[in-house]
Amino acid sequence: MKTSKISFLALSIALAMILSFVESQIPVFISIPGIKMGLPNIVIVFLLYKVGAKEAAAVSMVRVILVGFLFGSMMSMAYSLAGAALSFCGMALLKKTDWFSVTAVSVTGGVLHNVGQILTACFVTETAQLLYYLPVLMISGVISGIVIGVAGAMMVKRVPGSF
Amino acid sequence: MKKRDGILIGGLLLIALVLFLVMQRGAQPGGSVIVRVDGEIIEEISLEEEGTYSLNGGTNLLRIENGQAWLLEADCPDKLCVRQGRIYRTGEVITCLPNKLTVTVTGAEESVDVVM
Numbered sequence: 001m002k003t004s005k006i007s008f009l010a011l012s013i014a015l016a017m018i019l020s021f022v023e024s025q026i027p028v029f030i031s032i033p034g035i036k037m038g039l040p041n042i043v044i045v046f047l048l049y050k051v052g053a054k055e056a057a058a059v060s061m062v063r064v065i066l067v068g069f070l071f072g073s074m075m076s077m078a079y080s081l082a083g084a085a086l087s088f089c090g091m092a093l094l095k096k097t098d099w100f101s102v103t104a105v106s107v108t109g110g111v112l113h114n115v116g117q118i119l120t121a122c123f124v125t126e127t128a129q130l131l132y133y134l135p136v137l138m139i140s141g142v143i144s145g146i147v148i149g150v151a152g153a154m155m156v157k158r159v160p161g162s163f
Numbered sequence: 164m165k166k167r168d169g170i171l172i173g174g175l176l177l178i179a180l181v182l183f184l185v186m187q188r189g190a191q192p193g194g195s196v197i198v199r200v201d202g203e204i205i206e207e208i209s210l211e212e213e214g215t216y217s218l219n220g221g222t223n224l225l226r227i228e229n230g231q232a233w234l235l236e237a238d239c240p241d242k243l244c245v246r247q248g249r250i251y252r253t254g255e256v257i258t259c260l261p262n263k264l265t266v267t268v269t270g271a272e273e274s275v276d277v278v279m
Contacts, residue, residue: 031246033260075260104168111175121260126202129256129267135183142175 009055012047016040016063017070024071032133034079034117038110038144044088045106045152046159053092060084078124079117086116102156103149110145111138186254193253193268196232198225201263208232210251210268222262232266233257 019039028035040063047056064084068077090112094105114137122130198206200219208216208225210232216225223244224236231249237259244259250268257266 031243031248033243033258073261079260099165099167100171101165101168104165104171107172107175121258125199125258125260125263125265127199127256127265127267129254129265130258132186132254132256133258135179135186138175138179138182142172142179146172 005051005055008051009047009059012043012059013062013066016043016059017067019043020063020067021071032136032140033121034114034133034137035140036144038113038141038148041087041106041109041113041145041148042152042155045091045102045109045148046155048091048095048105049102049152049156050159053095057088057092060088075124079120082120083113083116087113101149102153103146106149106152107142107145110143110148111141114138114141190252190254191270192230192251193255194270195268196225196227196250197267197269199265199267207269219262219264223259223264225266232268234259234266237262 017040019042023037023039026037040060043063044056044060047059061081061084064077064080068074068080072080087109091105091109094100094108100108115134118130118134118137122128193210195207195209197204198208198218205219206216208227210227210230213228214226215235216227217223218225222238223234226233226235231251233249234244234247234257237244239259239261241261244257244262244264247257250257250266253268253270255268259265
């Protein structure tokens with residue numbers, strides 16, 4: 001791995017972590033656990049398109065673990081890990097088919113992140129009733145996915161990502 | 164945006180809508196609330212019995228009034244459970260993830276377990 005790539009990925013992790021922190025400071029008006037904007041996903045979408053799936057997956061996982069240690073708890077880290085993993089798999093698969101634009105890939109990522117989180121929460125609390133939140137979480141995932149997708153598409157278009 | 168994008172996003176919204184409608188169907192004013200901690204039922208309180216209840220050794224304070232239930236106080240940092248407001252229809256749930264505590268509304272006669 002070239003030095004320039006290592007530093008680029010390190011910067012990406014730093015950016016994703018800052019975005020996680022910024023996101024945690026934005027108050028959410030709907031008080032359902034798990035609703036958020038998904039700002040760090042801009043970085044992941046960008047890496048997925050410009051650098052590669054492996055790199056994007058690594059940055060995503062490292063970011064979740066570091067943010068969990070810094071600002072969260074072990075529990076919130078578990079939720080985020082499941083969400084991030086499911087979301088990433090969905091996005092990588094969809095990107096590979098090449099049928100959809102960046103926005104649709106990001107929307108899928110947003111929805112799957114929320115689905116992964118709520119499923120983990122169901123297992124952790126052993127309460128299937130939490131699925132009650134699923135429709136709202138899916139819709140919130142679609143909305144934030146569109147916003148993040150538009151921003152991500154702009155970055156993919158304008159920022160050079162080759163080494 | 165391509166046409167396929169619209170289909171995908173529309174499809175996801177449709178799934179959410181169908182899930183929502185399925186859950187709403189058959190939802191009616193409930194008879195009691197079930198309090199679970201870590202999946203274990205620790206209490207079942209009738210929505211008729213007005214009062215304030217301390218749950219889970221005092222981590223959350225539940226209020227029941229006029230057939231509705233809500234959390235008055237919680238010791239968790241985000242207080243999302245308090246902000247989730249009042250519940251009274253079957254299947255509705257208040258969650259306090261930090262305390263792994265949930266409050267669910269069930270039917271009057273028998274427990275309607277999962278609405279899905």
